[in-house]
Amino acid sequence: MFNRRLLVPYLRPSAVLLAVILILAVIDGSHGRFLSSSIVFSVLQMFATVGPIALGVGMTMIIREFDLSVAGMVGMAGCIAVLTGGDNPWLGLAAAVGTGLCTGLLQGFIIARLKLPSIGVTLGGLLVFLGVSYALTGSRSIQYDDLEVAGLLGQHIFGFFSIPSLIILVIFAVVALIFGMTKLGRDLLAVGGDRRAALSAGIRVDTLLIGTFAFSGALAAMCGALLGYSLASAAPTGLSNVLVPATTAAILGGVSLSGGTGRPLGIALGTLTLSVLQSGLNALGLSSYAHEIFVGLVLLAIAILDGTAFNARLDMLRLALRRS
Amino acid sequence: MSKHVGRIMRRSSAVLAVVIGLTMAMPAARADEATPQTKGKKVALMVATLQDYYMALLNRLVIARAKDFGMEITTFTTPYDPALQSTQIDEAIARKFDMIVMIAMSENAVIPALQRAKQAKIPVVMFVAPPKPGTEELFVSFVGEDNVALGRISGQSILDALKASGRDGGNVALVTGLLAEGLAPRRVAGIKEVLASNKNVKIVAIEDAKWDPVLTEKISGQLYGRFAGQGGIDVIYGMADNMATASIQAAEAAGIKVGIGPGKMAVIGGDCFKEGIEAIKAGKMFATATQIPTWEAAKTVEVAASYFNGKPVSKYEYFPLEAITKDNLAKWEAPCTF
Numbered sequence: 001m002f003n004r005r006l007l008v009p010y011l012r013p014s015a016v017l018l019a020v021i022l023i024l025a026v027i028d029g030s031h032g033r034f035l036s037s038s039i040v041f042s043v044l045q046m047f048a049t050v051g052p053i054a055l056g057v058g059m060t061m062i063i064r065e066f067d068l069s070v071a072g073m074v075g076m077a078g079c080i081a082v083l084t085g086g087d088n089p090w091l092g093l094a095a096a097v098g099t100g101l102c103t104g105l106l107q108g109f110i111i112a113r114l115k116l117p118s119i120g121v122t123l124g125g126l127l128v129f130l131g132v133s134y135a136l137t138g139s140r141s142i143q144y145d146d147l148e149v150a151g152l153l154g155q156h157i158f159g160f161f162s163i164p165s166l167i168i169l170v171i172f173a174v175v176a177l178i179f180g181m182t183k184l185g186r187d188l189l190a191v192g193g194d195r196r197a198a199l200s201a202g203i204r205v206d207t208l209l210i211g212t213f214a215f216s217g218a219l220a221a222m223c224g225a226l227l228g229y230s231l232a233s234a235a236p237t238g239l240s241n242v243l244v245p246a247t248t249a250a251i252l253g254g255v256s257l258s259g260g261t262g263r264p265l266g267i268a269l270g271t272l273t274l275s276v277l278q279s280g281l282n283a284l285g286l287s288s289y290a291h292e293i294f295v296g297l298v299l300l301a302i303a304i305l306d307g308t309a310f311n312a313r314l315d316m317l318r319l320a321l322r323r324s
Numbered sequence: 325m326s327k328h329v330g331r332i333m334r335r336s337s338a339v340l341a342v343v344i345g346l347t348m349a350m351p352a353a354r355a356d357e358a359t360p361q362t363k364g365k366k367v368a369l370m371v372a373t374l375q376d377y378y379m380a381l382l383n384r385l386v387i388a389r390a391k392d393f394g395m396e397i398t399t400f401t402t403p404y405d406p407a408l409q410s411t412q413i414d415e416a417i418a419r420k421f422d423m424i425v426m427i428a429m430s431e432n433a434v435i436p437a438l439q440r441a442k443q444a445k446i447p448v449v450m451f452v453a454p455p456k457p458g459t460e461e462l463f464v465s466f467v468g469e470d471n472v473a474l475g476r477i478s479g480q481s482i483l484d485a486l487k488a489s490g491r492d493g494g495n496v497a498l499v500t501g502l503l504a505e506g507l508a509p510r511r512v513a514g515i516k517e518v519l520a521s522n523k524n525v526k527i528v529a530i531e532d533a534k535w536d537p538v539l540t541e542k543i544s545g546q547l548y549g550r551f552a553g554q555g556g557i558d559v560i561y562g563m564a565d566n567m568a569t570a571s572i573q574a575a576e577a578a579g580i581k582v583g584i585g586p587g588k589m590a591v592i593g594g595d596c597f598k599e600g601i602e603a604i605k606a607g608k609m610f611a612t613a614t615q616i617p618t619w620e621a622a623k624t625v626e627v628a629a630s631y632f633n634g635k636p637v638s639k640y641e642y643f644p645l646e647a648i649t650k651d652n653l654a655k656w657e658a659p660c661t662f
């Protein structure tokens with residue numbers, strides 16, 4: 001029999017997504033700017049850019065850590081892919097993802113074994129990656145000459161998809177399945193919820209921690225490489241602002257900065273919400289600051305709903321209603 | 325009688341000066357210039373975030389001028405994010421806009437999206453941010469400044485400032501906009517070209533302040549400290565006037581005298597902002613150079629209209645450039661005040 005409790009973590013992200021779609025549809029009225037087929041491709045393209053970072057950062061947040069270095073990794077991986085993938089894009093992609101994986105492993109190892117706070121370690125990583133990117137490119141934006149690859153990655157597939165968006169959707173699906181159907185998901189939530197209890201229960205906390213940072217690094221690197229190929233260029237500072245949108249998407253998806261909550265599918269819903277907001281407001285002709293205000297208000301509402309004082313008052317209200 | 329004539333003439337001169345100023349400051353009020361070819365044309369305008377004053381101004385001016393031609397403008401903004409801009413171009417293609425008018429966030433990263441626009445037969449007019457040389461087949465026209473030439477003008481201003489200070493050579497520091505690509509490296513190339521004519525002039529530092537006045541002030545302060553023991557800096561160049569005035573603030577905080585003359589550091593700006601004009605008036609800045617948003621916006625729309633009307637348009641629509649010093653300040657005060 002279907003367990004309804006499995007749906008609980010997705011209720012809020014789904015409700016937020018539906019509310020955002022509804023509000024934008026109402027603002028648009030009968031103009032047809034928002035509810036159009038063109039917006040779907042745009043939403044999925046944004047999903048492909050923010051999604052991998054949101055998933056990586058979100059997983060580190062689930063274990064009550066944070067990977068700041070992704071902001072530098074996206075830029076560095078893009079530069080590595082463009083510089084090494086001139087003759088063979090697969091080689092560039094492998095070099096970039098390999099670098100992301102190794103540096104993620106290293107950061108995870110330092111955090112786990114030296115018992116250091118992840119913010120400090122990954123901030124160091126961010127600055128190192130940024131510096132390496134400047135050194136690799138001579139502080140210049142570099143061009144990827146194989147424009148056929150860019151053309152291929154920008155092609156519409158089945159009307160709404162592109163190769164990058166399909167890759168990210170598959171990754172989300174696989175990770176969600178592994179998270180939901182194996183012991184790994186429960187262990188990660190336990191590590192984020194109560195690390196001492198997780199250790200007492202025999203969970204290999206250090207291994208999970210190192211693995212999660214490696215996963216985050218590899219995803220950020222893949223995102224940087226795909227972005228570099230899609231835009232046929234790379235820049236030391238990266239070609240997209242990813243850290244804040246990714247963190248926002250993870251929070252919208254039900255991940256808490258205090259750890260122990262969140263699911264990959266929730267992060268996907270959060271990313272989708274953010275992408276719908278960005279593309280929708282753009283389609284409606286509203287400026288980027290309208291987007292920031294809108295997202296800020298949604299995050300504020302979520303923070304209030306998550307607050308312990310608010311929940312305590314809500315419990316008191318429920319109790320009072322039952323008594324009456 | 326002569327008193328009256330004199331008064332009338334003085335009044336007329338004042339009115340004439342205001343009229344000339346306004347004429348230069350903004351496109352003159354025009355009658356409806358819409359033609360059947362321009363009326364109702366849907367144009368996607370792509371600029372950076374409107375939190376940037378310059379972008380907000382360009383957006384406003386383009387929309388206002390487009391109204392004269394009956395064009396409908398939809399603005400897409402991006403927080404300087406090339407990936408987002410690429411997605412926006414795809415969206416504009418899917419929504420079948422008649423034209424894309426854009427400031428490219430990255431001359432390299434925009435190329436694949438421009439190719440897709442060309443395949444979809446959507447014309448693109450670029451402005452302000454220069455396109456990558458060799459990609460001319462991907463856009464209808466570029467409207468803006470020849471930034472290498474603008475750099476040459478600033479280079480000449482640096483040499484003039486040194487000469488006016490009674491020095492044959494000296495240490496020059498350049499604090500620039502984003503050097504990774506775009507107009508900043510082009511301007512630096514122009515400056516270097518001119519300064520190479522005097523072997524006694526040495527560029528001691530080229531610092532990327534990413535168009536940020538706050539960062540410029542910090543970098544300038546560090547430069548003054550770094551070169552204090554090496555004869556100091558003789559000329560500092562801020563690529564935009566709000567950067568140059570930030571360098572002035574840092575100099576005053578460090579106790580360095582700015583201006584022209586022995587023992588003073590000369591300051592050169594760019595992009596003529598109001599604060600630059602005020603600094604020249606106050607004798608704190610020697611020169612700036614022209615870049616007028618009212619011209620950029622109006623000309624861009626006029627090029628778009630010409631394209632719709634089937635008239636020929638140049639691939640590069642460059643504006644006339646000029647150094648602005650205290651000698652020609654009156655001519656440029658109004659256009660540079662926005």
